[in-house]
Amino acid sequence: MAQVFPAERELRRVIGAGHSVPDRALEGVGERELLELYRSLVLLRTYDERSVVYHRQGRIGTYAIFWNHEAMQAGAVHALEEQDWIFPSYRESAIGLLRGMPASTVLSWWRGHPAGWWNPADYNVASICVPIGTHVPHAAGLAWGKRLAGEDAVAIAFFGDGATSEGSFHEGANFAAVMRAPLILFCNNNQWAISTPLDAQTRAETLADKAVGYGMPGVRVDGLDVLAVYEATREAVARARAGDGPTFIEAVHYRAAPHATADDPRVYIDLERVEEERQRECVGRYERYLRRLGVLSDEQAEQIRGEAAETMRRGIAQAEAEPAADVALLFEHAYADGRVAFASELAELRRLTGGTEAVEPDEGPEVQV
Amino acid sequence: MNDALHVELERDDSVLVMGEDVGRAGGVFRATAGLRDRFGPDRCVDTPLAEAGILGTAVGLCMAGWRPVCEMQYDAFSYPCLDQLITHVGRYRWRTGGGMEFPVTIRMPYGGGVRAPELHDDSPETYYVHTPGVKVAIPSTPADAKGLLAAAIRDPDPVVVLEPKLIYRGVAEEVPEGEHVVPLGRARVAREGSDLTLVAYGAMVALAERAAAGLADEASVEIVDVRTLKPLDEEALLASAAKTGRVVIVQEAPRTCGYGAELAAILAEKAILDLRGPVLRVTGYDVPYPYWQIEDAYMPSIDRVVDAARKLLEF
Numbered sequence: 001m002a003q004v005f006p007a008e009r010e011l012r013r014v015i016g017a018g019h020s021v022p023d024r025a026l027e028g029v030g031e032r033e034l035l036e037l038y039r040s041l042v043l044l045r046t047y048d049e050r051s052v053v054y055h056r057q058g059r060i061g062t063y064a065i066f067w068n069h070e071a072m073q074a075g076a077v078h079a080l081e082e083q084d085w086i087f088p089s090y091r092e093s094a095i096g097l098l099r100g101m102p103a104s105t106v107l108s109w110w111r112g113h114p115a116g117w118w119n120p121a122d123y124n125v126a127s128i129c130v131p132i133g134t135h136v137p138h139a140a141g142l143a144w145g146k147r148l149a150g151e152d153a154v155a156i157a158f159f160g161d162g163a164t165s166e167g168s169f170h171e172g173a174n175f176a177a178v179m180r181a182p183l184i185l186f187c188n189n190n191q192w193a194i195s196t197p198l199d200a201q202t203r204a205e206t207l208a209d210k211a212v213g214y215g216m217p218g219v220r221v222d223g224l225d226v227l228a229v230y231e232a233t234r235e236a237v238a239r240a241r242a243g244d245g246p247t248f249i250e251a252v253h254y255r256a257a258p259h260a261t262a263d264d265p266r267v268y269i270d271l272e273r274v275e276e277e278r279q280r281e282c283v284g285r286y287e288r289y290l291r292r293l294g295v296l297s298d299e300q301a302e303q304i305r306g307e308a309a310e311t312m313r314r315g316i317a318q319a320e321a322e323p324a325a326d327v328a329l330l331f332e333h334a335y336a337d338g339r340v341a342f343a344s345e346l347a348e349l350r351r352l353t354g355g356t357e358a359v360e361p362d363e364g365p366e367v368q369v
Numbered sequence: 370m371n372d373a374l375h376v377e378l379e380r381d382d383s384v385l386v387m388g389e390d391v392g393r394a395g396g397v398f399r400a401t402a403g404l405r406d407r408f409g410p411d412r413c414v415d416t417p418l419a420e421a422g423i424l425g426t427a428v429g430l431c432m433a434g435w436r437p438v439c440e441m442q443y444d445a446f447s448y449p450c451l452d453q454l455i456t457h458v459g460r461y462r463w464r465t466g467g468g469m470e471f472p473v474t475i476r477m478p479y480g481g482g483v484r485a486p487e488l489h490d491d492s493p494e495t496y497y498v499h500t501p502g503v504k505v506a507i508p509s510t511p512a513d514a515k516g517l518l519a520a521a522i523r524d525p526d527p528v529v530v531l532e533p534k535l536i537y538r539g540v541a542e543e544v545p546e547g548e549h550v551v552p553l554g555r556a557r558v559a560r561e562g563s564d565l566t567l568v569a570y571g572a573m574v575a576l577a578e579r580a581a582a583g584l585a586d587e588a589s590v591e592i593v594d595v596r597t598l599k600p601l602d603e604e605a606l607l608a609s610a611a612k613t614g615r616v617v618i619v620q621e622a623p624r625t626c627g628y629g630a631e632l633a634a635i636l637a638e639k640a641i642l643d644l645r646g647p648v649l650r651v652t653g654y655d656v657p658y659p660y661w662q663i664e665d666a667y668m669p670s671i672d673r674v675v676d677a678a679r680k681l682l683e684f
Contacts, residue, residue, distance in 0.1 A: 085432075114466065117464060117465060117466030117468070118465065118466070118468070119465050119466065119468025119469060120432060120465060120468070120469055121432075121468065121469060122468070126432070127461065127464045127465060130456075131452075131456045134425065134452065134453065134456055134457060135457075136425070137421065137422050137424075137425025137426045137428070137429065137453070138425055138426070138428045138429040138432065138457070139429060140422075140425075140426050140429060141425065141426030141427060141428055141429020141430045141431075141432070141433070142429035142430070142432045142433045143429070144426060144429070144430065144433075145429060145430040145432070145433025145434065145435050146433045148385075148411055148433075148435070149433060149434060149435075151433075155429075167421060167449070167452075168421055168422075168425060168452065168453075171417070171419040171421050171422030171425065172422060172425060172426070174417055174419065174422065175416070175417060175419065175422045175425075175426050178416075178417055179426075332467065333462055333463040333465075333466055333467035334462075334463050334501060334502055335462070335502065335504075335526050336462070336467075336470065336524075336525040336526055338467075341600060
């Protein structure tokens, strides 16, 4: 039966703003959960800030910054169960850390080393999707396939505002709706696709409006309010698990950092607005909320930050300690029988590069991602 | 094709068929007829009209443990799915370090010669063959069509099966009953000969056979039916070249960077001392596939194949 779901206009919020806007309580979320959420936010923030430093130090390659996107990522992931699947874009490159993936794996990915490969089934986290929006159909297919197999698992796909212009986003969203796939379409609307502003991307009043055309609910949420994101995702997950199909969540904020290390947004972005956004950044905002509740002490905050910093220190050390990749990896996984199929190519490379010694990569130029 | 799908869906519960009009209608070429009734709408799925969505969701279905068989309604309508094929299907196993398999089969009506409107007659095999991580098969007989499709469905890697439209209705023969698998990567010598080799695949094999018959008084012609374009049975190609010393490649796709160019390059690299003359190609032209009133002039013809063979025999 076709249904019309009018999309929301107002942004959902839970965290208030001091005295003028009161905090809203969130049902079913206790102190432990609140602190776990904080731990995830800090881990992601630390990952991002350290990565920019590592990039400047030449220790990782070009890197897509996600500073101030942590509330969307952590809030959404915390609303999932372990059996649920995450489909990240490059903006969510480190989201696997919230599923126990070692930091060294993600850092290796950004170092262009095959140690950055992972088996999605180990974490229920799909590979990082680089071409925009093309993973949305994958998430729809996985969610549909799990439902067909009688398994209880939902999927979430993260993508940006720019991705909503892509055909694959549309096809994935439509498939999910038609198949009643248990999927959450999570749109990180940071209002910029590199240098292209949202009003050059769409004439729709909101991105959530697009959900109406697919016959699914469109929810709008403050992307810097981790609890609002958590609550909205939790609702969408419940709906998906109940067999009611996909939900589109538009998380709204404003990109307060460059698109990537190779990008200089000063030529196109509103710097005053960026400064305002930096003042409202999502980790500090949540930290103040926790302190208002009396849930977070200085010692706890210090300890959580220290743990995250240590995770990164260990992660980069481990990534840098990876031996150079063997040339056999060029072939081994291209096909199930890659080593056999490419035996003569591999033998020739071995002859030219000498024994099993790996090829050292050249330092390449900075590239736009 | 229909028989292969029935057998493979029966044999393996994780196989499902999906595509436009494959369920209720049974496919525009009837390849999936009866599957929906036999296996239900969850295993013979009528999808929205979206080729990239079909292949993209198939990637996710693989991740959920399914072996999807995707039908693209026509080869020339399959181009939207190239995005998924190139950016994901051919790369996903590799980017998981071999951790996950993507045993998807992509099958579609292929090739020209069926007197249809524009964009119903393309020969796009090169796009598929050129994509790393993907295998490609093109049968030329009904028995091979069944056997190669079965092999594709059972293969752990993504396989594209291009089904010559001319053969759907143009060729009749007995097909082995029950399970029948033609392994990928093995060519077939369709006709034995000693003076000249015609290398062809798909509908061009039948054309080559007619050309060979026409040359019967002049030369003993061997025909190698490639069957699997990737992985190629290089051994069979080189063995025939060594035997006859003369090779003419017949391909209906446009000439430049066509599959024939790859075959010719391999012969240049590995058979140079066996060859008694240049490797010649008879191909379509580097133009859009024409409207059907002049398509015969575009397609390789018996005359063009015979002409090339004679040139080579006289070289």
